[in-house]
Amino acid sequence: xxxxxxxxxxxxxxxxxxxxxxxxxxxxxxxxxxxxxxxxxxxxxxxxxxxxxxxxxxxxxxxxxxxxxxxxxxxxxxxxxxxxxxxxxxxxxxxxxxxxxxxxxxxxxxxxxxxxxxxxxxxxxxxxxxxxxxxxxxxxxxxxxxxxxxxxxxxxxxxxxxxxxxxxxxxxxxxxxxxxxxxxxxxxxxxxxxxxxxxxxxxxxxxxxxxxxxxxxxxxxxxxxxxxxxxxxxxxxxxxxxxxxxxxxxxxxxxxxxxxxxxxxxxxxxxxxxxxxxxxxxxxxxxxxxxx
Amino acid sequence: xxxxxxxxxxxxxxxxxxxxxxxxxxxxxxxxxxxxxxxxxxxxxxxxxxxxxxxxxxxxxxxxxxxxxxxxxxxxxxxxxxxxxxxxxxxxxxxxxxxxxxxxxxxxxxxxxxxxxxxxxxxxxxxxxxxxxxxxxxxxxxxxxxxxxxxxxxxxxxxxxxxxxxxxxxxxxxxxxxxxxxxxxxxxxxxxxxxxxxxxxxxxxxxxxxxxxxxxxxxxxxxxxxxxxxxxxxxxxxxxxxx
Numbered sequence: 001x002x003x004x005x006x007x008x009x010x011x012x013x014x015x016x017x018x019x020x021x022x023x024x025x026x027x028x029x030x031x032x033x034x035x036x037x038x039x040x041x042x043x044x045x046x047x048x049x050x051x052x053x054x055x056x057x058x059x060x061x062x063x064x065x066x067x068x069x070x071x072x073x074x075x076x077x078x079x080x081x082x083x084x085x086x087x088x089x090x091x092x093x094x095x096x097x098x099x100x101x102x103x104x105x106x107x108x109x110x111x112x113x114x115x116x117x118x119x120x121x122x123x124x125x126x127x128x129x130x131x132x133x134x135x136x137x138x139x140x141x142x143x144x145x146x147x148x149x150x151x152x153x154x155x156x157x158x159x160x161x162x163x164x165x166x167x168x169x170x171x172x173x174x175x176x177x178x179x180x181x182x183x184x185x186x187x188x189x190x191x192x193x194x195x196x197x198x199x200x201x202x203x204x205x206x207x208x209x210x211x212x213x214x215x216x217x218x219x220x221x222x223x224x225x226x227x228x229x230x231x232x233x234x235x236x237x238x239x240x241x242x243x244x245x246x247x248x249x250x251x252x253x254x255x256x257x258x259x260x261x262x263x264x265x266x267x268x269x270x271x272x273x274x275x276x277x278x279x280x281x282x283x284x285x286x287x288x289x290x291x292x
Numbered sequence: 293x294x295x296x297x298x299x300x301x302x303x304x305x306x307x308x309x310x311x312x313x314x315x316x317x318x319x320x321x322x323x324x325x326x327x328x329x330x331x332x333x334x335x336x337x338x339x340x341x342x343x344x345x346x347x348x349x350x351x352x353x354x355x356x357x358x359x360x361x362x363x364x365x366x367x368x369x370x371x372x373x374x375x376x377x378x379x380x381x382x383x384x385x386x387x388x389x390x391x392x393x394x395x396x397x398x399x400x401x402x403x404x405x406x407x408x409x410x411x412x413x414x415x416x417x418x419x420x421x422x423x424x425x426x427x428x429x430x431x432x433x434x435x436x437x438x439x440x441x442x443x444x445x446x447x448x449x450x451x452x453x454x455x456x457x458x459x460x461x462x463x464x465x466x467x468x469x470x471x472x473x474x475x476x477x478x479x480x481x482x483x484x485x486x487x488x489x490x491x492x493x494x495x496x497x498x499x500x501x502x503x504x505x506x507x508x509x510x511x512x513x514x515x516x517x518x519x520x521x522x523x524x525x526x527x528x529x530x531x532x533x534x535x
Contacts, residue, residue, distance in 0.1 A: 195346050196382035196441075200396035200448055201372045210395055215386050 045283050051276045058269050068259055072250075072266045079249030080270060086163070086245060087232045090170040094231070095224065097175030102182025102216075103208060116179065123176035128169075129237050135169040136162065136241035166238040174231055181223045185216035218289060225282030229275050236271070246270060295358070297322045297452060297483055298343060303352030305338055305507075312338045313349065314507040320452075325484045327494040327515065330504035331530060336487045339504070340454050343485070344374040357451060372400065375445030379457040381437045383429035389416070389440050390425040393447045401448065408447075415443040419473050435466030439473055446477075453477065455486040489534055491519065503527045 061069040104116025123131070140160040147155025189212050197207035239248035250267040254260055296319035305313040312335045320326055328336045341347040342354060345367045354361045356370045384392050393412035397403045403411070416422040419439040421432075429437055438458055445453060455474065459467040471493050478484055478497040488494070494501055494515045502512040503522070511524045519535070522528045 190380075190382075192378060192380055192382040193384065196378065196384070197396075199344055199346060199371055199374075199376045200444070201368055201400040202396060203368070206399050210399060211384055215384075218386070 045280065045287075047276075047283075048280055051273065051280055054269060054273045054276060058266075058273060061266070061269075068257065068262050069266055071257075072253055072263055073270075075253045076246055076249040076267065076270070079244055079246040082163070082244055083232070083235055083246040084274075086167060086170070086235050086238065086243070087228070090167050090174065090235070091228050091231060093167070093171045094174045094178050094227070097171060098178025098182045098224075099213065101175060101179025102186055103213075105179055105183040106186050120176045120179050123173055126173075128173050128234055129240065131173050132166060132169040132237055132241050135165045135172075136160065139165060139168075162242040166241055166243045169241075170231065170235065170238070174227060178224070178227060181220050181227065182216060185220035186212055188219050189215050221286055221289065222282070225279075225285070228282070229278050232275055232278060233271060294322065296320055297357050298485075299353070299355040300339075300343075301353040301355075303339070303342060303349045303354060305335075305342065305347065305349045312507050313342070315352070316504075316507070316509055318502070318509065320483065320485065322483055323481045324499045325478045325482075325486065325497050326500050326502060327498040328485065328487045328502045328504055329489060329494075329530070329534075330510075334504045335507040336504045337456050338507075340376075340456050340485060340487050343452075343454060344371050344376055346376070372448060373451045374454060375448060375450035375452070376454040376456065377438070377441050377445055377458050379460050381429070381434070381441045381461070383437055383441055383444070385429050388426050388428055389421070389432070392429065392440060393444050396444070397447050411447055412443070415446050416440075418446075418476075419443045420469070433466060434462045435469045438462065438466075438470045442470075442473055442477075452483045452485070455484065455488065457487050457489075459488065459490060491535060495519070503530065505530070 062073060101116050101119065104112045105120065107113045107116070140158055143155055143158045147153070147158060186208075193211050193215065194207055197211040198204070202210070235245060236247040239245050239251065244252075246267060250263050254263045257263070298318070298320040300316060300318040303313050303316045304311070314335075316335070316339055318326075318339075328339070330336045338347055342349045343356065343361075345361055357373050359366050359370050359373075361367060361370055383389075384395070387395060390409065390412050393415060394405075394408045397408035397411065398405065401408075413422065413425065416425055419442055421436050421439055421443075424432060424436060424440075429440065432440065442453075442458075458474070459470050462470065467490070471490060474484070474486070474493065475497050484497075486493070486498075498515045500512060501515045501518045503510045503518065503524070503526075505526050511518065511522060511527045518527070519531060522531060
């Protein structure tokens with residue numbers, strides 16, 4: 001979460017030149033400022049200006065072209081909310097599934113390895129859109145059929161929940177990619193770490209839990225952040241399967257007002273500001289971690 | 293004489309086509325300090341790693357403190373009795389020095405937090421780096437890291453300590469601080485097997501020296517005797533290069 005220091009850092013990036021002459025600097029601060037670009041290393045990366053620029057464009061449109069841009073924003077507001085919730089909830093489960101899948105992919109147990117490899121290979125071979133459609137249209141039929149077959153009324157009377165099935169589809173698909181990221185992360189940890197843990201009497205799972213996985217998580221932070229941004233964008237696909245996300249709300253607005261340029265420019269800008277902001281937050285997180 | 297604490301009988305080990313151990317037999321008594329020498333690739337590290345099952349041997353028998361190394365259950369029982377110190381330290385970089393010592397005590401020995409911290413602190417005093425308890429391994433010198441690694445192994449109260457070239461990755465001026473700790477440990481009567489080329493340590497602390505070559509024990513004896521008048525030509529050739 002952005003702390004006070006975060007906003008102060010933001011201010012320093014954009015108003016640094018003027019503040020240089022007015023605010024007092026310690027000797028070390030002056031020392032640092034002599035090195036070109038070094039001042040950013042302890043603060044924020046300069047690409048925050050792009051986030052601010054896009055935000056300014058949006059604000060400009062909302063203030064000076066309130067008709068139709070403000071109307072569009074108010075209309076798609078709940079879709080924006082759905083998109084954010086969908087992405088955040090999904091990424092939590094994707095990371096959990098990724099850790100499980102990654103452990104499976106490095107397992108010495110042939111059955112666990114086979115199952116996790118099959119999962120990764122099959123899921124990665126099917127387009128996300130097709131998977132989402134399958135979960136929405138086909139899965140409920142399968143669930144009902146199983147329920148009827150086994151006489152479980154809870155399943156037989158299953159009523160599909162679009163958001164739940166969309167999250168399920170995203171988690172299953174992205175979980176496969178995340179498994180590969182975690183596999184690589186786990187394998188990047190020197191095998192001496194596992195040996196040291198095992199030689200102290202820890203079991204395989206204890207060694208993974210306390211020694212290997214915590215180190216692997218640090219390694220995979222950049223690619224996981226990347227996945228998060230891709231997920232944020234790919235979540236627009238759920239608009240096809242009856243989820244009223246940002247994209248679907250945009251389409252609904254366009255259907256009544258017939259102004260594609262304004263609607264889709266606004267939607268694009270909203271996605272853009274979210275992804276740019278996420279990217280900067282991830283960079284900030286990485287930097288903070290590497291300082292340890 | 294009592295039952296040897298480690299009994300190795302005719303152990304063979306292959307790495308693919310490489311025959312790394314060719315019928316090694318060795319008994320180690322309680323309180324002995326055995327130093328193993330030999331050229332690289334002679335199988336000395338492999339032998340050491342077989343004792344706590346980091347390497348799985350193909351045929352033969354290894355018994356540690358009366359426990360035959362065979363099933364997974366036995367392996368964990370043996371590992372609780374055997375501490376190992378690696379050439380590359382293998383400290384846990386994401387944990388502080390004290391947590392490196394505490395973790396396995398809590399997870400494996402199920403000790404209370406306060407008790408395990410006390411044991412850890414005492415061991416850090418013993419190896420002379422109590423003031424670094426809250427540092428991360430990356431902030432320590434190689435010699436300090438290796439002393440932490442020794443303390444970490446000792447925190448599990450092992451009956452046997454294995455050292456796999458503990459000073460080979462260290463700068464010359466740091467070797468002594470690690471050897472001093474090992475020397476003190478030997479004086480306390482710890483059973484130790486040390487793969488090392490530190491002749492000074494071997495002379496001062498070893499009860500027995502073993503020379504290995506091509507996966508076999510070529511010669512063994514008291515350090516003075518082995519160094520001054522080796523009986524085998526291969527031992528002589530090796531010693532003339534390292535001494």
